[in-house]
Amino acid sequence: MEKMLIEDEIRDRLSQAFAPLHLEVADESESHRGHSGWREGGQTHFRVTIEAPAFATMSRLERHRAIHSALGSELVGRIHALALHVSGPEQPG
Amino acid sequence: MSETVTARIRETVEANDVVLFMKGTRSMPQCGFSSRVAGVLNYMGVEYVDVNVLADEDIRQGIKDFSDWPTIPQLYVKGEFVGGCDIITEMTLSGELDQVLEAKGVTYDKEAADKIREANA
Numbered sequence A: 001m002e003k004m005l006i007e008d009e010i011r012d013r014l015s016q017a018f019a020p021l022h023l024e025v026a027d028e029s030e031s032h033r034g035h036s037g038w039r040e041g042g043q044t045h046f047r048v049t050i051e052a053p054a055f056a057t058m059s060r061l062e063r064h065r066a067i068h069s070a071l072g073s074e075l076v077g078r079i080h081a082l083a084l085h086v087s088g089p090e091q092p093g
Numbered sequence B: 001m002s003e004t005v006t007a008r009i010r011e012t013v014e015a016n017d018v019v020l021f022m023k024g025t026r027s028m029p030q031c032g033f034s035s036r037v038a039g040v041l042n043y044m045g046v047e048y049v050d051v052n053v054l055a056d057e058d059i060r061q062g063i064k065d066f067s068d069w070p071t072i073p074q075l076y077v078k079g080e081f082v083g084g085c086d087i088i089t090e091m092t093l094s095g096e097l098d099q100v101l102e103a104k105g106v107t108y109d110k111e112a113a114d115k116i117r118e119a120n121a
Helices: A006-018 A058-072 A072-079 B003-015 B033-045 B057-067 B085-094 B096-103 B109-118
Strands: A020-026 A047-052 A083-085 B017-020 B049-052 B074-077 B082-085
Touching: A006 A020, A006 A058, A006 B074, A047 B057, A047 B096, A058 A072, A058 B085, A083 B085, B003 B085, B017 B033, B033 B085, B033 B109, B049 B082, B082 B085, B085 B096, B085 B109, B096 B109
Parallel strands: A047 A083, B017 B049
Antiparallel strands: A020 A047, B017 B074, B074 B082
């Protein structure tokens, strides 16, 4: 079986956990080429934009913690950088 | 996590009003995310202590356990964890960081903060 891309793992786990209205997962590793944490083949730097009802009542810290928790420490540990833009429905990030 | 590391971290964030745990130093950051937060604090004239986690492996892991937060940089104001790079960036642009600093009695340059917001409007 082909190994699952980290990008897809992130998308799957967040979709399951939050049933988001909007979800974008971008692998931005290439734009960090040569920076610390970067490695050949990418899959080190990601940017997630997510909008879900569950976030509406959470503080900024709670939103990020909920996402870290949904991804799990093992997956988070494999990623060098994870930029998060989190919002509730119709709220600016 | 060892008791000693926890105690060292606690002492640092309680003894200093503003502490930034970062990769590299405030004048020579080693990571773009650390650099961004240090840059905001430098520009806003906030007095803070920088802790280079790359210089101390115990602190590098210990700070993640301390705050239950998996990434660096981490900003503490008056002993309280405020956020990492994305949160500090958002709070700077929304004015929430100003509110936190004011509420905690930390001085900063309001005009400089406004300039950051104007430049990113």
